[in-house]
Amino acid sequence: MKTSRSIKYILLILLYPIFFRSYAQNKGDEDKDMFNTPAKRDQAAIKEAKNGWWTSSVSNKAERIKWWKAGSFGMFIHWGVYSMAGGVWDGQAFGGYAEHLMRIKKIPREKYLTFAKDFNPEFFNAETWVKYAQNAGMQYLIITAKHHDGFAIYPTAFSKDYSLASTSFRRDPLQELANACKKHGIKFGFYYSHAFDWEDPNAPGNDWDYNNPGGDRLLGGREWYDSHPEWLPKAQKYVDEKSIPQIKELINRYHPDILWFDTPHKLPLSENLRILKAIRAIDNKVVVNGRLAGLNNFNFGDYFNTADKPAEFYPFRGDWEAIPTTNESYGYSQADSSHKSASFLIQLLAKSRAKGGNLLLNIGPMGNGKFDQRDIRILDSISVWMKKYATSVIGAGASPLPIQNWGVTTLKNDSLFLHVFQQPTDGKLLVAGLLNSIKEAKVLGGSPWPILKQDQDGLWLSLAEQTHDPVDEVILIKLSSPIKTDSLRRLDNNSNNRLLAFDGVLHAEGFKFGDGKRTQYFVGNWTKKEQYISWPVKQTGSKKYKIWIKYLAAANSGGSYQVKIGNFDQTFEVDANSSRKMLEIGTVSLNDGLQELSVKPKSITGEELMKLYEIVLEPIK
Template identity: 25%
Template sequence: MTGIDQYKKNKRSLKSILLAGSLLISGLLSAQQPKVLQHGAHRVGKRTDVEMATWRGYGMGQFIHWGVYSLFGGELNGNYYNGAAEWIRSWKDMPNGVYDSAYKQFNPSSFDATQWAKMAKQMGVRYVTFTTKHHDGFCLWPSKYTDYTIANSPCKKDIVKQVVDAYTKEGIDVYLYFSIMDWHNPDWRYDLKTKEDSVAFERFKLFTKKQLTELLQQYPQTKGLWFDGTWDNSWKKSGAFTDTLEQYLKTLHPGLIIGSRFRADEFGNRHVDATGVLMGDYEQGWERKIPKTYADVHGNDWDCVMTIPENGWGYQKKWLGHWKTTNEILEMTAQCVSLGGNFVLNFGPKPDGTFRPEEVEIAKEAGEWMKINNAAIYNCEYAGWEKQDWGYYTKKTNENKVYMIVFNVPVSRSLKVKPSKNTLVDKAYLLTAPGKTLSLEKLDYDASFIQLPSAQYKQPFVIVLETKEGGEKSDEQKAKT
């Protein structure tokens, strides 16, 4: 190689290095620039209005899955569907024609919305979410935008109106479940791959907007909408529309609460947008699971929706596998509230409109406990105290009261309490015996032992802690080790 050739080679290498460096710097600068989204979250942090404060303080809610699918109860020709019963239309052995004509037999002669609402009231429920339309597309209200409704069944009653009116009368707030995915509508698409798909889905979007408008106008008591069936590419590719629709619905119904399942940003992200900010008024990702720590909720409002059997939402003739006891349900409620969320328990009424005996019993037993101990559940929040093995802390919002909801009593009957920084326990007593102070044995670092009376505890109970500011540590405690 000549000197000139070597010079040219070195020059080319230098240019390549400079170009690579330039691209790297450009990439780093670009990565440092925050993304500006047109259809991402429109708010950072929690809503601070009255409606959302009410939602935040509910503590316990009820979910009801009911529709044509209850006629099958998860069973077809002697075979039981090992999954959510309301999905049976999508089961490979279920002829669509058989399912789509089943509404002609839907006639719940024993349905009584007042009895439903009274059972929920006795249980301690503060809000209910009711399925107006599931993935099958059958409407439990007489929608004028489709013939596939309760009005054309033998029932003919406006089920949604009866539920809304009965629960509202009992002082229970109503939220309406609505599935975007609609197996009955010919314009529904899972994806938009052709021009014909896009044209059909434009019609479907207009249909959806009309039905949602209809629900809010016909049932103005509604506090919020709970969406499902929004995970397919067709909806995820409609970020601009979903954003516009959400804003329209909130203009139509000021104060309306909508969770994070509804819409997508322009990149198809759901729940959380491309910048990592929650879209919606609360996080809906906690389905049949509970966060392990407060950090897992990322400072968002949230709730957990839970089934009694494993994955059993709509009515199932057989509850396969484990189903939860009342004490399990109560512990899940306490755990959710202790982490700043609400707990929502699902019920799946039978085709005649009544509940399973197991559901009735759980509602009754949970209600008996809630009647005595609801102060530790309603209008409570995350306390920020160090978790102990005996159970869960909740803190009364805007008060200096912390509740210990005790599920596991140590053999020593000594319950360790470790407050948050600059907080001291001033007084402790059983919620059921406010006049009898429990002894506090002081430990290092502002911790204490609460000694329980010698008694047998057959169900969870609550201890009230009255607190005050303090907790300044001694010089010896501050010393480094």
């Protein structure tokens, strides 16, 4: 089934189908499935929540998340004692998330504490940090109060030695940031690692000092609390004596607008719900993200989160937030130079808003309190774009228009915003599917835009003899009445048409989405012959195209597949040698009118057929 952009928010229950579940990773930097699989032990906690405190807490949810939905764009900050190392330990750079220093290098607790004593960010300036966020158009800021290393970067009354009190820094950076955010009208909150703590002898995660479950050795398995319930009281002691007390401390001391949690699967759902219940008992106005307490098809938080570092977005229902970072690490890494371009991140922001999601862009400041110059350049470039076009993303959401080949669209009241990433080569831009009349078209904040015509396919604009923003040109369309559209995608006769598997119609249950990273934007778990993917499109006039396909053929993949559109109907073998390559498979001549492209299994000889990224129709000149 295909998720409609117009699906209404469902009160109380935030659902996305089980067959949309993403792929899991059980150890390392990131686990892709940030939810619990409930056991018998959890049922009483679920029942208590749904029949009592949680359902009561939902009564003001719409008001609670109103600012967050309007905010649209925020700054995520990963900063702690690990920032001093910057991805280098004992003179050698290491890969992975730099904030996972303690786990990756298996540093003993006492040695890490000795290292932490040198934390003294002399250049930290809350005003400077908040101004970076404000200039970039960000409306909220979230910083790590305690990451997985268990080290609180504020003066806590709990686990004092593993906190700012054991460093050379004698200020409270969280209070200074809270004050600066309030001064500049930025909403403020904390990331808190509630389920993963490498210093506490009772918490999941540290298997090099304590032989605790939840670490890379997978002692007891991913759901260790199910296979070894006798270990659970130890983790509950951590929740009672550190996790809940510190969360309450953060709420009562700093009065955050939002709390952001992570890795819920390290604890059973019953414990995660106990933490959420404690939060709601003292603050029912604070927004809570989707990585505290949730199941595969149900979330007790206020919204869903994507996986880390997305490049494409699979369909979500309800409210959601993406969490890209400027390079490949969340904490500062001097060795990681894989920074994305500002244009990539600006377009990612527009894409997220076009699909109804927020974007929380991560920055990893250095251990001395400064932002990396590479990050500053990115933020400065975003700031330039936002000064012109902020209104097209902040507070704007998804429009019901079909996918546009040149970019994406956002909508705010009677204002339709066209985010043009790719200029049509013939100088004519079709706003496909727009049926109602308009008042005007103009460059956002600029001069009127020439209108060529409006017909059954939509609105045609002239791009000839216009100057263009090479990153994301925003054209404002003022509507004369509530937007009216058809949902059918039009093929572009002059430029490549990317038909992403994420955007296809999924037939039969069982499919799973990849997590959306640059190499993971596929649809997989293709295990049954009745499963197939299709894209309904409309061809204007007659045109000949080359057909390209891109898929991932893993070791367990195998079989044959049929690609069909118009008079093209051919079958191909899944080829491991063609994995992750754009493979030309033929040409097709399409006549004017409705078309459907489909990819169907003919045989499945492996555990799955393949993982499909996309089909591309390239016009033949």
